[in-house]
Amino acid sequence: MRLLMNPxxxxxxxxxxxxxTAGLVGAAEKNPQFVQVTIRTILAENKTDDFxxxxxxxxxxxxxxxYRSYRLLKAEDQNVPSQGTRSFxxxxxxxxxxxxxxxxxxxxxxxVRLTEREKPxxxxxxxxxxxxxxxxxxxxxxxxxxxxSISATAQ
Amino acid sequence: MRDCESIRESIGxxxxxxxxxxxxxxxxxxxxxxxxxxxAQQQLESIDQILKTTLLAEAQQIEFLPFWRGVQxxxxxxxxxxxxxxxxxxxxxxxxxxxxxxxxxxxVVLAILSLDSYIPGLREGRNSFASVESIDAYGRNVAxxxxxxxxxxxxxxxxxxxEENATADEPAKSAPAF
Amino acid sequence: xxxxxxxLVQKCQSxxxxxxxxxxxxxxxxxxxVVLGLLHNRDDALEVAQETFFRAYRKIRSFExxxxxxxxxxxxxxxxxxxxxxxxxxxxLEFRETMDGVLEAQEETARDPFADVHDRELRENxxxxxxxxxxxxxxxxxxxxxxxxxxxxxxxxxxCSEGTVMSxxxxxxxxxxxxxxxxL
Numbered sequence: 244m245r246l247l248m249n250p251x252x253x254x255x256x257x258x259x260x261x262x263x264t265a266g267l268v269g270a271a272e273k274n275p276q277f278v279q280v281t282i283r284t285i286l287a288e289n290k291t292d293d294f295x296x297x298x299x300x301x302x303x304x305x306x307x308x309x310y311r312s313y314r315l316l317k318a319e320d321q322n323v324p325s326q327g328t329r330s331f332x333x334x335x336x337x338x339x340x341x342x343x344x345x346x347x348x349x350x351x352x353x354x355v356r357l358t359e360r361e362k363p364x365x366x367x368x369x370x371x372x373x374x375x376x377x378x379x380x381x382x383x384x385x386x387x388x389x390x391x392s393i394s395a396t397a398q
Numbered sequence: 399m400r401d402c403e404s405i406r407e408s409i410g411x412x413x414x415x416x417x418x419x420x421x422x423x424x425x426x427x428x429x430x431x432x433x434x435x436x437x438a439q440q441q442l443e444s445i446d447q448i449l450k451t452t453l454l455a456e457a458q459q460i461e462f463l464p465f466w467r468g469v470q471x472x473x474x475x476x477x478x479x480x481x482x483x484x485x486x487x488x489x490x491x492x493x494x495x496x497x498x499x500x501x502x503x504x505x506v507v508l509a510i511l512s513l514d515s516y517i518p519g520l521r522e523g524r525n526s527f528a529s530v531e532s533i534d535a536y537g538r539n540v541a542x543x544x545x546x547x548x549x550x551x552x553x554x555x556x557x558x559x560x561e562e563n564a565t566a567d568e569p570a571k572s573a574p575a576f
Numbered sequence: 577x578x579x580x581x582x583x584l585v586q587k588c589q590s591x592x593x594x595x596x597x598x599x600x601x602x603x604x605x606x607x608x609x610v611v612l613g614l615l616h617n618r619d620d621a622l623e624v625a626q627e628t629f630f631r632a633y634r635k636i637r638s639f640e641x642x643x644x645x646x647x648x649x650x651x652x653x654x655x656x657x658x659x660x661x662x663x664x665x666x667x668x669l670e671f672r673e674t675m676d677g678v679l680e681a682q683e684e685t686a687r688d689p690f691a692d693v694h695d696r697e698l699r700e701n702x703x704x705x706x707x708x709x710x711x712x713x714x715x716x717x718x719x720x721x722x723x724x725x726x727x728x729x730x731x732x733x734x735x736c737s738e739g740t741v742m743s744x745x746x747x748x749x750x751x752x753x754x755x756x757x758x759x760l
Contacts, residue, residue, distance in 0.1 A: 364536065367533045367534070381555030381556060381557060414720060452699070454609065473633055
C-alpha cells in the first residue's frame with residue numbers, strides 16, 4: 244500500500260489503466276469477435292394501405308420504395324462469428340447466408356448470399372457502417388415483394 | 399547490589415539513555431556512592447565531549463555554498479547528458495502538473511478517436527451509406543440505388559417478368575418506383 | 577511553514593532541484609562531521625561528504641521513505657567512508673593532515689598553560705586511539721557521539737542489530753578509555 248501512496252506510482256498506475264482500457268477498446272473495435280446480424284423480412288405490397296407499427300423507425304427507408312403497405316413478416320438476430328457464416332430462413336424457400344469479412348474504420352464488410360431452393364440468386368459484398376443497414380429487395384412473395392433489411396453491429 | 403565491574407559495563411548504555419528506569423536508577427544510586435565508577439563515567443563523558451566539540455567546530459567551518467557547488471559539479475560531470483536532459487524535462491513538467499496532464503492527454507486522445515462510436519451520425523457524408531463492393535446476380539437484372547434522405551443503399555433484384563406474371567394474382571410492381 | 581524532509585524528497589523526485597539543495601543545506605555539516613570522524617582527514621572528508629550527496633541525488637527516485645531521510649543519507653556516507661578507509665589501508669597514501677592536526681587546529685579558549693599542554697596531549701592520543709579502531713567501531717562511536725542517534729537508528733544505518741551496536745560501542749569506548757586513562 245505504501246507504494247500506492249507515492250504520487251509517482253499513482254500516476255503510473257492511472258496512466259497504465261487508461262492505456263490498457265484504450266488497448267482493450269481499440270482491440271475490440273478493430274477485431275470484433277462477433278457481429279450481430281439482424282434480418283427484418285418485410286412484405287411490401289399494394290393490396291392495402293398499412294404500415295406495420297413494428298416497422299416504426301424504418302419509414303424513411305421504406306417509403307421511397309413506393310409500395311402502399313409494409314408488413315413485418317419476421318425479425319431474426321444472430322451473432323455471427325467474424326470470418327464465420329450464419330444462415331437465415333427467408334420465406335418462399337429462400338435462405339440468406341451472411342459472412343462478416345472485416346472491420347475497418349468503423350465499417351463492417353458483409354458477404355451476403357441469397358439462395359432460392361438452394362440455388363444462388365445473388366451474391367454481394369457490402370460495407371456498412373457499424374450499427375447501420377442496407378436493403379435487399381425484389382424477390383416476389385405472396386402477391387408482393389420481399390424487402391430484407393440487413394443490419395450489423397460489431398460485438 | 400551490583401559490583402563495579404558490572405556497573406562500568408553499563409555506564410555507556412546509561413549515558414546513551416538505552417536502559418530501562420529500574421536499571422538507570424540502580425546505576426545512578428551506585429555512582430552517587432562510588433568514586434571509581436564516577437571517574438569512569440567522567441572519562442566517557444570527556445571523550446564524548448572532546449570528539450563532539452572538535453568535530454562540530456570543524457563542521458561549522460564548512461560553508462554551504464562552496465559545498466553545494468562541489469555537489470553540483472559532481473552532478474554535472476558524472477550524470478550522462480541524456481539524463482541531464484531528462485532532468486530538465488522533469489523540472490519543467492513537474493509531477494503535480496504531469497499527474498493530471500498525462501492522463502488528461504490520454505483521455506482527450508481516446509475521446510477524439512472514439513467519438514464517432516458514441517455520437518451516431520457524427521461521420522456524415524458518403525461514409526454513412528453502405529457501399530456495395532461486389533455483386534453477382536447470376537444473370538438477373540439488379541439495380542443499385544441510394545436514397546439520400548435516409549442514407550439507405552438498396553440492392554433491388556428484378557425477377558423475370560413472365561415468372562412474376564404467372565405466380566401473382568395481382569402482381570406487385572417488381573421494382574420500386576424510385 | 578518549513579517542509580519536512582519527506583516533503584522535500586517528494587519534490588526532489590519530481591525534479592525540483594531547489595528542494596534537493598534545501599536537504600543538502602540541512603545535512604551537509606552533520607554528514608561532514610561523521611565522515612571527518614571516520615576519516616580524520618579534511619580533504620577526504622569533504623570529498624566523501626560531497627560524493628554522499630551526489631549519490632543521494634542519483635538514487636533519490638528510489639527512496640520510498642521506508643527510513644528517515646537522515647538515516648538513509650548517513651548510511652550512504654558511512655558506507656562511502658568505510659570503503660575509503662579500506663582503500664587507504666590497501667594503498668597507503670603519503671601522510672597528510674591527520675586528526676592530530678584537526679584536533680590541534682581547534683580554537684581554544686584561554687586557559688592556563690599546564691591545562692593547555694594536557695589538552696594537547698589528550699587530543700593527540702585521542703586521535704591515535706580512534707585511528708586504531710576498525711572502521712565499524714569508529715562508525716558507531718561517531719554516530720552515537722556526534723549525532724546522539726539511538727542504537728536502533730545506528731543499527732539501521734550500519735545494517736546490523738542493536739545488540740551488535742551495543743557491543744561495538746562498549747568495545748570502542750573501553751579501548752579509548754584504556755588508552756586515554758592517563759590523560760583523563
